[in-house]
Amino acid sequence: MPEGSGRAPLGPRLTLLIVESSGPLFLPGLARRMNGEGYKKDLAVKEVMAIIRMNMMNQTKKALAQAGISSFSATKVLGRGKGHVDFRLLKGAEAGHEEAIAQLGQGPKLIPKRLLTIVVPDDKVSTVVDTLIETNLTGMAGDGKIFVMPVLDAVRVRTGETGDVAVNEAR
């Protein structure tokens, strides 16, 4: 390759990008993406934890996707609410006392539920909460709870982006 053609400018350009990225980054593409390219980075990130009925999972997924929230993680959990569980009864049944076994199933026990964890930018929190309440509302006890918690930071592993850009689904 002759001197001064194609390859030569690469050196200075690369240096420039690294200076711009203001951090110890060595990939120009990564540096550009981490700079946010005009996306607001000052939005806080919130974690929405929802405990819902097992059989509501499919319609909740559909409703969330329609509201523009497609990413979340879900776990199967056991739980109880205000209902009481008598542990003396459980112990008695375990020990084989017949009257205790007969009373089992009369009071509420640990109930299988789904725990959804959704991390979204601040401005999406009300959308998520409204969607969750709308789709999961049957009006009976046991519909579940929703908790909104602050998150200090979020990182997209693929690119290293941080902040609300990392959980922004438009990107």
Add this chain to the structure above:
Amino acid sequence: MVMIRSIVRPEKSDEVMASLLEAGFPAVTKLSVYGRGKQRGLRVGEVHYDELPKDLLLVVVRDEDKDFVLQAVLRAARTGESGAFGDGKIFVSPVEEVYTISTGAKETVA
């Protein structure tokens, strides 16, 4: 409000749940998880267990109830007189909003 996440021994989780019930906090969510701590798992003779089964208990309470619930969990989750490695950890994090789905109502945040 605050969320109290306690990682406890699976065999102790029934005791912790009972103690919470007695303390007047019946609402708990339980997950079984695997993890390791400062001791990097457990070594029994030649066998090394990197991750040990634990139960993760989630309790959301008002700020002023925090210490009371912590004590209830600590009392029940500890093994022996002074506790032992592997008894678990408790993490407390802030919760900004709480909603009850069946009523659609936002709980008053204390």
